[in-house]
Amino acid sequence: MNNLSVTKSNELVDASYKLNVQAQKLVLACLGKVDPRREIPKEITITALEFSELMGIPNAHRELYLAADSLFGSSIKIRDGNDDIEVHWIQKKSKKIKGSGSVTITWSDDVLKYISCLQSRFTSYKLRHIAELQSSHSIRLYELLMKFNSTGERIIYLDDFKSALGLSDKYPLFKILNRDVIKPSVDELNQRSDLTIKYETIKKGRSVAALSFEFKQNKQMKLDV
Template sequence: MDTNKICPPKGFKVSNLSVSKSNNLIDASYKLNAQAQKLVLACLGKVDSRPDKSIPKEISLTASEFSNIMGIDMKNAHRELYKAADALFKSSIILRDEREEVELCWIQKKVKKLKGEGAVTLTWSDEVLKYICQLQSRFTTYKLKNIATLQSSHSIRIYELLMRFNATGERVIYLEDFKSALGISDKYPQYRDLAKRVIKPSVAELNQRSDLVIKFETIKKGRSVAALSFEFKKSAQLKMDL
C-alpha cells in the first residue's frame, strides 16, 4: 500500500471525524504549538482505532484536509501545515511512571513535504506507535470539531486532560502535574501568573469555543495552591467562534 496516497474513506465527513489518543499520551508532558497539536490530532483522526485494525506507521495529510478539519483559511493552510510539520519534528514527549521517565520523539524523521501536492507525510516513531496501537478501552475519544477553533495550545491540552475524565465530569490535578502536562514546568513559579497567563484565558476560550462548560477552583495546602479542581459538562450545542 502506498502510504503517501492515503485518502479519507468513502462517505468521509470531516464534521464526524474523531481522534483517539492513548491515555498515556494525554497525561504525558509535551509542548507543541497549537498548529502542531492540530496536525497530530488531524492525522490521528484519520486512523481507524478499532483494536482489529493496524495503525499505519506513515500517514499523509493534505493542506485541504488540514484546512477543512481545523477550520483554517485555505490560503494559509499550506504555510500553516508546513510550519506545524517543522514544529512537530523538533518536539518530544516525556512519559513518567513511578519508576522511570523516558523522552520520546513524536516522529521518526523529518516530515516529508509534498509541495506539489500541498501535503505532508509523517512517520510515527516506533515508541509512539506502540501507544497509538493500545486497545480501544485505554483511549479517550473526542470529536475534532470541538477543538478546531481553539487558538491556544494550552486550551487544547486542557481539553484533552479533562476529556480523560469525561465519564465523571470532574478532575483534580496537582499543580506541578498540570504544568508538566502543558510543558511549562519551568515557567510561572507564582500561581497568580499561571492563572493570569494560562488557566483563566484557556478556560475562557474553552467556554467560548469548545463543547464544554468549565469551572475550576484551587485546592490549597497552607497558603500555597497545591492542586486544581475542574468541573465540566457538555454544553447543549457547540459554541460559535466569536
C-alpha cells in the first residue's frame, strides 16, 4: 500500500470545481509524486501502472487516457483574498505516450501557486485513504473535512458546500441533495476511507442553511470485505 501524501493550498481545497472521479484521481496521483514544499516541475508524467497501483484502477491504460482528456479544459474557481479568479488545471492537452502507457500533463502557471512551494495554509492527507472511493463527491467532501482535521469538526454553509462540489446550479431542494450527494458521500467515506463521520443540518427558519460535520480518523483504514 502506498504511503504518498497529497498536499493542496487551502484556497484550492475550498475552490469550486467539478471533475469526474478518474480525473480527480489523476490530479491527486500526480500531486502524490511531488514535494509540495519545493518548486514542483511544470510537467509530470504518470504511467498506467503507477495509476493502477496508486488508485487500484483496473484497465488503467484506458482510464488514464480518459482522465487526461477530461482534465483538459476543466477550470477551477478560486477565492484568493478578495478576488474571485478562474484558472485551468493544465496548460495544454496531455501528451499520451502509448508505447509506455503513460501521459504527461503540464500544469498551468496559475494553478502552480496552489500546489508548489507551500509553507503554510495547506491541507495534506494520505493518497491511499481516498484510493478506494468511487465518487468524485466523496473525494471532495474528504478534502473539505481534512482541512479541519486538527479539530474534527467543520461547519460549512450549504451554498459553499455546493460550490465546492461544482453543484451551485443544481439540487435546489435540500432533500434531493441530501439523498443523492451528501448521504451517499458520507456513507462511502465511512465505509471506504479512514474517516468516521456524522453530520446534521443547521436551519435558518425552515430552510437548511449549513451542514455540521463531526469526524475522526481511524488508525486502521476500513475497506470492503
